Amino acid sequence: MFRFLSLFVLFLVVVSCGNSVDLAIDNPTDRPIQLKVDSLEVEIPAKEVVWVEMGKGQHQITLQNDSIVNFDFNQSVYMVNPTLSEYLLTEEYYGSNAYYQTYELTAAMRKKSVTYLGIEFEGNYDVVKALINPVTWDYGPRETLPEVVQVEEGDNYTVLKKLLGPQEFIDMVQASRENNTAVE
Incomplete structure (x- = not known):
């Protein structure tokens, strides 16, 4: 029983x-x-x-x-998305340099042009701006991607999808510019 x-x-x-x-x-x-x-x-x-x-x-x-x-x-x-804000869906590669070329070859097949916040991008991007969106990403707005991930046994690399909010994207671009300026 x-x-x-x-x-x-x-x-x-x-x-x-x-x-x-x-x-x-x-x-x-x-x-x-x-x-x-x-x-x-x-x-x-x-x-x-x-x-x-x-x-x-x-x-x-x-x-x-x-x-x-x-x-x-x-x-x-x-x-x-009650504010109907634009979000940018990106991919982050995790793996060794030896397999990055393999990733780039498969990613090239999905490459397309998108316009986000008035800026045109080409690559594996999607713009998410509908009111209701099925979650297809691993990390949402304001969630930090990990520095390191565990790659499944038998896999050579993994790719995580990240949804960037507008301010998060702007902050990332500014940080990138500051890093490039510091290197010069």
Whole structure:
């Protein structure tokens, strides 16, 4: 009997985990913003992410300007972008120099031009600016990429995807310029 009960509880845990959706609601601005997810009022502090968990399926998001969006949430993690800010999705290579050329060859097949904050880039970039975005990245806005990662056995390198917010991108460009100036 105990064995059956344990299996039943395990089944309930597995089934219930598969039916939830996590929303990462991002606010890259300097002021707090508010929105509603169904009837839940959520305040997102400036430069913060607030997480909301809900069931999969149809939900209603009411923005600060009272516009209403209905959406069928069928994946496990989404980022909600209530400010409709632009984000830049980038890739970071982790591996030895010996395999970097292999990575570049495969990356060249996905290369394209994008415009972000009025600047044109060519490479493995995507611009994310929709209100509701399925999370396809490893590190979100204001999350720091690791210095070192463990590469799976049998793999020669790994690539992590990072979503840069507008201020994060500007800070990165300024730091790069300062480093280049210091070298000269």
